[in-house]
Amino acid sequence: MGPPVQLPNHFPPAHSIPNLPGKSGWLRQPRPALLLALLTGALAILGATVMAQVPTHLTIPQPGGVPGLPVMTGIERTSNGVSLTWYGPAGYYQLYQKLGLGNAAWQTVGGLNFSNRATLTGLRSNAFFRVACASPKYTGSQTCTECHAPIHDPQVLTPHAAAFTGSRFISLGGQTNSSCLPCHTVGAGVPTGFVNLSKTPKLAGVQCENCHGPAAVHAANPEDPTMVPRVELAAALCGGCHNAAFVPSSVAAYHPPRYEEWNTSEHRAVDAVVAAKFATNSASIQTCGACHSGTVREALTEDQPLPGAAEAAAVGIACATCHDAHSLYTHTNVLAGVVTNVLANFTFTNSVLGRIYTNQIPSPFASFQPYHTTGAFATNYNPEINLCAQCHNDRGASPADTDFPPHPSGQYNLLLGAVGVIPPGEPTNQPATHAFLEKQCAACHMQTSAYVSPSQPAVSGHSFEMASFNVCATCHGSAVTAMNLASFLEFDINMQVQTVNASLNSWALTKAPVALRTKYGTRAWEYSTPGSLSPGGPGPTAAEQTAPAVPLAIKQARHNLYLVVNDGSHGVHNPLYCLDLLNYANALVQQELHK
Numbered sequence: 001m002g003p004p005v006q007l008p009n010h011f012p013p014a015h016s017i018p019n020l021p022g023k024s025g026w027l028r029q030p031r032p033a034l035l036l037a038l039l040t041g042a043l044a045i046l047g048a049t050v051m052a053q054v055p056t057h058l059t060i061p062q063p064g065g066v067p068g069l070p071v072m073t074g075i076e077r078t079s080n081g082v083s084l085t086w087y088g089p090a091g092y093y094q095l096y097q098k099l100g101l102g103n104a105a106w107q108t109v110g111g112l113n114f115s116n117r118a119t120l121t122g123l124r125s126n127a128f129f130r131v132a133c134a135s136p137k138y139t140g141s142q143t144c145t146e147c148h149a150p151i152h153d154p155q156v157l158t159p160h161a162a163a164f165t166g167s168r169f170i171s172l173g174g175q176t177n178s179s180c181l182p183c184h185t186v187g188a189g190v191p192t193g194f195v196n197l198s199k200t201p202k203l204a205g206v207q208c209e210n211c212h213g214p215a216a217v218h219a220a221n222p223e224d225p226t227m228v229p230r231v232e233l234a235a236a237l238c239g240g241c242h243n244a245a246f247v248p249s250s251v252a253a254y255h256p257p258r259y260e261e262w263n264t265s266e267h268r269a270v271d272a273v274v275a276a277k278f279a280t281n282s283a284s285i286q287t288c289g290a291c292h293s294g295t296v297r298e299a300l301t302e303d304q305p306l307p308g309a310a311e312a313a314a315v316g317i318a319c320a321t322c323h324d325a326h327s328l329y330t331h332t333n334v335l336a337g338v339v340t341n342v343l344a345n346f347t348f349t350n351s352v353l354g355r356i357y358t359n360q361i362p363s364p365f366a367s368f369q370p371y372h373t374t375g376a377f378a379t380n381y382n383p384e385i386n387l388c389a390q391c392h393n394d395r396g397a398s399p400a401d402t403d404f405p406p407h408p409s410g411q412y413n414l415l416l417g418a419v420g421v422i423p424p425g426e427p428t429n430q431p432a433t434h435a436f437l438e439k440q441c442a443a444c445h446m447q448t449s450a451y452v453s454p455s456q457p458a459v460s461g462h463s464f465e466m467a468s469f470n471v472c473a474t475c476h477g478s479a480v481t482a483m484n485l486a487s488f489l490e491f492d493i494n495m496q497v498q499t500v501n502a503s504l505n506s507w508a509l510t511k512a513p514v515a516l517r518t519k520y521g522t523r524a525w526e527y528s529t530p531g532s533l534s535p536g537g538p539g540p541t542a543a544e545q546t547a548p549a550v551p552l553a554i555k556q557a558r559h560n561l562y563l564v565v566n567d568g569s570h571g572v573h574n575p576l577y578c579l580d581l582l583n584y585a586n587a588l589v590q591q592e593l594h595k
């Protein structure tokens with residue numbers, strides 16, 4: 001939070017604000033009580049001191065990426081005033097307000113402000129705000145080469161750099177159509193931004209300054225700490241362009257709704273339970289944030305200091321968490337034979353492999369190496385593992401665990417049939433045939449379809465849901481057959497889950513040590529924090545699970561049981577293996593019941 005910007009004393013006291021509408025209505029009402037506006041203009045920076053501020057994130061997508069001029073992103077009523085947030089390029093801001101329409105003059109509010117927010121106390125209902133910053137100065141990515149060559153060189157090989165010169169873009173007349181330029185060039189419509197190919201040839205295509213804001217002043221004065229360009233991880237950055245709603249309907253076919261779909265997925269934000277944990281347990285910022293927070297994961301992969309709790313909770317699994325905007329890494333699929341993982345200056349000569357993925361993804365789609373993230377991130381991180389499995393892995397869940405059932409993230413390990421307790425003599429790796437799909441998780445969870453009509457828009461796969469059975473048809477005959485198979489399997493799995501659960505309950509009531517039985521009833525077999533099968537209260541503590549002992553066989557059975565339940569695919573990830581895990585779990589409990 002920035003320091004509150006104090007209002008000059010001649011401003012009316014807070015109690016004179018009549019009829020402030022509810023917070024949610026403020027931005028959308030046709031005649032809001034507080035209007036938001038913005039203005040540019042050169043501002044002299046008069047010796048203001050730089051305050052160490054974490055800038056707020058871009059929360060509302062802006063066509064073109066980081067806006068060249070500041071935009072108001074939020075206005076919220078506080079107990080005695082109003083809190084404003086804005087977002088824009090690096091530099092100082094000046095906040096203005098005007099009390100009433102008419103001829104009232106714009107008045108500065110506070111001094112030059114380096115932060116992206118202000119809290120004002122004492123306001124009238126008819127106040128208008130605008131925020132200004134120094135006029136933007138764009139320069140083009142060529143200027144950045146000198147100092148950022150390791151980023152510049154591979155970046156120019158991405159489709160971004162060619163966004164203005166694609167043959168389809170040209171044939172659609174995009175180069176001269178002002179409604180196309182904001183997302184296919186740098187700074188179109190903004191001072192010093194793209195005008196046309198002959199006047200501003202260096203600003204064609206998507207470049208550094210789309211994602212980092214105008215940076216000519218920084219390039220000329222790299223030592224100036226106030227002009228260090230934005231590094232934005234929030235999805236709204238990419239969502240400013242990868243957004244079907246911002247595009248003329250005539251070209252909807254080329255613009256799948258990636259941001260919109262992502263925004264419906266669970267990846268869109270940090271889980272509320274996890275966010276609360278960040279605030280109360282700072283160790284969790286690292287341990288849970290590695291998979292749950294975009295900002296934490298970024299800090300870990302780049303070996304930077306970890307963010308604080310608020311910043312850790314601010315960004316979920318965003319575009320830049322999965323995609324490598326600079327394309328420093330390029331991967332071909334391991335299933336095609338080889339994994340290529342090459343640093344800067346790599347040119348795409350790997351076509352001999354038959355398949356090239358240039359989609360700015362730092363890890364392959366598929367891998368077969370067992371992977372569990374436990375302990376220190378640095379020793380565990382392995383970009384050669386399937387992108388999704390970076391997080392969707394079992395975290396080293398073990399039958400010896402006493403506190404929690406396996407985390408609901410074991411999909412990769414189950415797909416490979418490499419987690420859980422199996423009957424002696426069976427192989428320790430039993431990958432599903434489904435693991436051999438060329439794109440593994442993405443094959444089923446990121447199915448796409450092309451644009452047909454406004455009522456049948458493109459599907460980009462970025463909801464990450466198993467939203468269609470079409471992919472199954474190649475092997476199972478038809479989508480409908482596969483869907484039916486999946487529901488038979490779900491029925492089967494549920495039956496088995498109930499059987500194992502009932503056996504465990506029966507063990508708890510008849511065979512568990514008396515102390516546990518009396519204290520916990522059917523929960524005597526459970527973890528200290530029981531899983532979804534045993535609602536209603538805690539289970540035995542770690543000490544109680546050791547003495548009086550819960551037998552190893554019971555611990556193994558509950559481990560298998562919850563691996564399958566918490567995986568969430570009702571067996572589809574590895575049908576035969578999941579059934580095997582449950583059968584063996586039941587056998588283990590039966591053995592204890594008949595002791």
Ligand code: HEC
Binds near residue numbers: 140141146148220231
């Ligand atoms: C003359 C050298 C130089 C040039 C040219 C230059 N930069 Fe930088 N850039 C730096 C230095 C040095 C830093 C580190 C500044 C700091 O952290 O205080 C930096 C930092 C950055 C950062 C922030 C990095 C972070 O971790 O916060 C971004 C983004 C960036 N530059 C983008 C650009 C872009 C875009 C251009 C071209 C328009 C550019 N730079 C041109 C030297 C340069």
Ligand code: HEC
Binds near residue numbers: 064182183241
């Ligand atoms: C200024 C607008 C803009 C921003 C901001 C932007 N993109 Fe793009 N992106 C484009 C355009 C335009 C293309 C299509 C280029 C082409 O194929 O001609 C594209 C293409 C891509 C592609 C390649 C698609 C392909 O077919 O291979 C990926 C991946 C991508 N963007 C990811 C991102 C991510 C991740 C971010 C945020 C970090 C982002 N983009 C931000 C405009 C943008």
Ligand code: HEC
Binds near residue numbers: 064179246247
């Ligand atoms: C809101 C930003 C935005 C606007 C406005 C926009 N585009 Fe795009 N365009 C993109 C992005 C982002 C992509 C990459 C699509 C993706 O996610 O795969 C793209 C991709 C394309 C592609 C596919 C690239 C290729 O080489 O096949 C074409 C063609 C295209 N745009 C044409 C246009 C035209 C013509 C207009 C204007 C009528 C336009 N776009 C307006 C953002 C935009």
Ligand code: HEC
Binds near residue numbers: 152155
């Ligand atoms: C499509 C959006 C996009 C484009 C284009 C882009 N960047 Fe970035 N940049 C990002 C994102 C997102 C991050 C933070 C995540 C990361 O480091 O990958 C970042 C991080 C950085 C950093 C911080 C340190 C680092 O190495 O990660 C620098 C410096 C930087 N970019 C410079 C540049 C330069 C120079 C260019 C142009 C040659 C450029 N970027 C093009 C999105 C972009």
Ligand code: HEC
Binds near residue numbers: 277288394408566
């Ligand atoms: C190895 C990566 C990873 C780590 C580390 C991790 N999680 Fe998760 N977590 C996931 C994934 C992936 C999911 C989503 C699985 C699903 O919903 O099927 C998830 C789901 C959750 C959920 C939602 C469960 C639900 O039923 O919706 C909570 C709560 C959660 N994790 C808490 C935590 C806490 C607390 C920590 C730290 C102690 C943590 N996680 C550490 C990967 C991880």
Ligand code: HEC
Binds near residue numbers: 262317318321461
């Ligand atoms: C959880 C990881 C993940 C997140 C988050 C994510 N993507 Fe993707 N994205 C992927 C994968 C994986 C693919 C490739 C899918 C395929 O080829 O089947 C992809 C494909 C794409 C492509 C097309 C690339 C190509 O070569 O055709 C674009 C463009 C893109 N994503 C943009 C975005 C944007 C914009 C966001 C944020 C709104 C985003 N992605 C969020 C994983 C992710």
Ligand code: HEC
Binds near residue numbers: 267390
């Ligand atoms: C950086 C870590 C990370 C990566 C990479 C990642 N996920 Fe996730 N995923 C999560 C977390 C954390 C959650 C749970 C979010 C929550 O509950 O708030 C989740 C949730 C999901 C869910 C929703 C689960 C539910 O219970 O509804 C699906 C489906 C999913 N991810 C699929 C994928 C796929 C497919 C990929 C690869 C393309 C992928 N994820 C990559 C961390 C990740």
Ligand code: HEC
Binds near residue numbers: 434437440443466
């Ligand atoms: C053969 C297709 C297929 C493959 C491959 C696949 N999944 Fe799934 N997945 C499914 C199906 C079907 C479901 C059940 C979906 C449902 O019930 O909505 C599912 C469920 C999930 C869920 C739980 C979703 C929820 O709503 O609770 C997550 C998370 C998930 N998968 C992640 C992954 C990851 C990560 C991978 C790769 C390691 C993967 N899946 C591979 C088909 C697949």
Ligand code: HEC
Binds near residue numbers: 434437473474572
């Ligand atoms: C690459 C071919 C292939 C694809 C694609 C595929 N499957 Fe399978 N599936 C198999 C094979 C082979 C088996 C037999 C079990 C095994 O080998 O793991 C199987 C088994 C199953 C089973 C267990 C029932 C049985 O007959 O044994 C279900 C349910 C299932 N698949 C559902 C799906 C669904 C749903 C999809 C799409 C999301 C899908 N499959 C995609 C090959 C495939």
